[in-house]
Each structure stands twice: as C-alpha cells, then as structure tokens.
Amino acid sequence: xxxxxxxxxEISVVEKEDVTLDCVYETRDTTYYLFWYKQPPSGExxxxxxxxSFDEQNEISGRYSWNFQKSTSxxxxxxxxxxxxxxxxYFCALSETMNYGGSQGNLIFGKGTKLSVKP
Amino acid sequence: ETGVTQTPRHLVMxxxxxxxxxxxxxxxxxxxxxxxxxxxKPLELMFVYSLEERVENNSVPSRFSPECPxxxxxxxxxxxxxxxxxxxxxxASSPRVAGGGETQYFGPGTRLLVL
Numbered sequence: 001x002x003x004x005x006x007x008x009x010e011i012s013v014v015e016k017e018d019v020t021l022d023c024v025y026e027t028r029d030t031t032y033y034l035f036w037y038k039q040p041p042s043g044e045x046x047x048x049x050x051x052x053s054f055d056e057q058n059e060i061s062g063r064y065s066w067n068f069q070k071s072t073s074x075x076x077x078x079x080x081x082x083x084x085x086x087x088x089x090y091f092c093a094l095s096e097t098m099n100y101g102g103s104q105g106n107l108i109f110g111k112g113t114k115l116s117v118k119p
Numbered sequence: 120e121t122g123v124t125q126t127p128r129h130l131v132m133x134x135x136x137x138x139x140x141x142x143x144x145x146x147x148x149x150x151x152x153x154x155x156x157x158x159x160k161p162l163e164l165m166f167v168y169s170l171e172e173r174v175e176n177n178s179v180p181s182r183f184s185p186e187c188p189x190x191x192x193x194x195x196x197x198x199x200x201x202x203x204x205x206x207x208x209x210x211a212s213s214p215r216v217a218g219g220g221e222t223q224y225f226g227p228g229t230r231l232l233v234l
Contacts, residue, residue: 033220043207045225052220091162097219106175107223109162 003027004094006110013082014118021077021113023092029053034075035093035107036066045091051075082117089114121145123226125210131232132200140195140229142210150216151193152223153185154209162209168193169216200233207231 005024013019025034036048049059051068059066063080079086089112096108123144132138144151153165167175168187182204184196193210207228213221 031219035222037225043209043228043230045209045211047222047224050220050222095219095221106164106167107162111161 003108004092004110006090006092006113008113009111010114010116012116012118015083016081017117018078018080019082019115019117021079021090021092021115023075023077023110025073025075025092025094027073027094027096029096029098031097033095033097034068035095036075036077037091037093038088039091039112040088048077079115082115084117084119087115087117123210123212123224125208125226125229127229128227129230129232131234132197133234134200134202136200137196137198139197140208140210140231142193142195142226144191144193144210144212144224144226146212146224148212148214148224149190150213150221151187151190152211152213153193153195154211154225156207156209156228157205166195167216174216197231200231202233205231205233 003026007022011019032053034051037045038048039045049066056068056070065078067076091112092110093107126141130138149170151168155163155165164177165179166185170190171187182199186194207230209228210226211223213223215221
C-alpha cells in the first residue's frame, strides 16, 4: 500500500491565485515526521518544512502555509498569491521511527505534484 | 562551496563505458544517500551510508557500485549500464541515519543518459 499519496498529479494556476497541494499518509507509528520538498526544473530537491507527529500546530512561512491534520492523516501545503517562480514539482515525504522491513528513518516520498503557475 | 554538490551535472555514456558520479557535502553530516529518479516514478532510495559504512542497499543491480571514503564524499561507480538506467541521480546527506526524522539535504543531481 502506498504510504504517501499525492493525488494531484498536475495543477495549473494563474499568478496570484492561491493553491493547495494535498498529501495523505499512512503509518502505524505514533511518532513520525512529515516533510515537503520543492523540485524546480533544475532538479535539486529543496527542503521546505519538517513536522513531527506531536506538533499539530499549523505553520506559516511567508506565502507558504501547512495544515497538519492527524485525524485525517493529511499534511497539506498552501501557496498564497502564487508566483511563476513557484512552478516546480512538490514532494511530500514521511519518515517513520519504527523499523518496518528496514524502513526506519528512510524518507518515503509521494509521487509528487507538478505545479505550473502561468503569468 | 556550500550544501551538497554533485559532479558531473550531465553525463552521456555508452553501455560499455565505466564512469563515476561524485557527491560532496559541506554540512558536517554523518549520513549520505543515493537516490534514483526516473520519469513518472517515485524517488527510489538506492544506498545509505552512515559514517562511511553502508547501512542499506535496496536491491540495486551490481552494475551500480557505491563508495564512501569519508563522511563528506560519496561516489557511485557505473559500469555496463542499460538504457533503462537513464535517470536523475540525486545525492543527499543528513546529520544521522538512525531513529527517523532526520532532514535530508539534496544535491542538484546528475542527469544520466545511457545510449
């Protein structure tokens, strides 16, 4: 079973629109970590945020905000007033602390959501 | 140099060639990783090193051979590759491996094309 699901394969918006990228995860752990990374066309994965399972407070960083809902196993990412430079593939990832078949500590990535922001 | 660097950024090789990818991290981390990213596939973890010792090898074909001479450098030696090995190869580092929750910092990747 897929542990991290990013159901939106591609999203296209016009500049200044708000956009939310969905991430749903699955784990048996009570302690785990969630991440978002951005991959621009250049290829490098850029770390955006790390959140542990005990901290359900939403976080805002400039135009970026994250909504962690343990009850629905979701960790959604919203970009407010999107810009062309936000165009990239965005990955959500899970890191578990228990060892399930050698997965402890590894980043389990979703398939990514490609965001295109048009001027 | 800062962060994680990778060389070369682009590589074209024939199936009979031998080449190496290099990764260097300037973050003082103790763990390093190789990932493969193919079109339309999730990121695949290939190898994990902790303090120069390989701790994970995810059933990667032997034509990929990693080497970690110290905690700052990681190599991926390539020989007799197949066209399906064409992909973006990403290197990452983190402070530690064990326990989970470590943030991994990635390099820019090497785009490999096997002809």
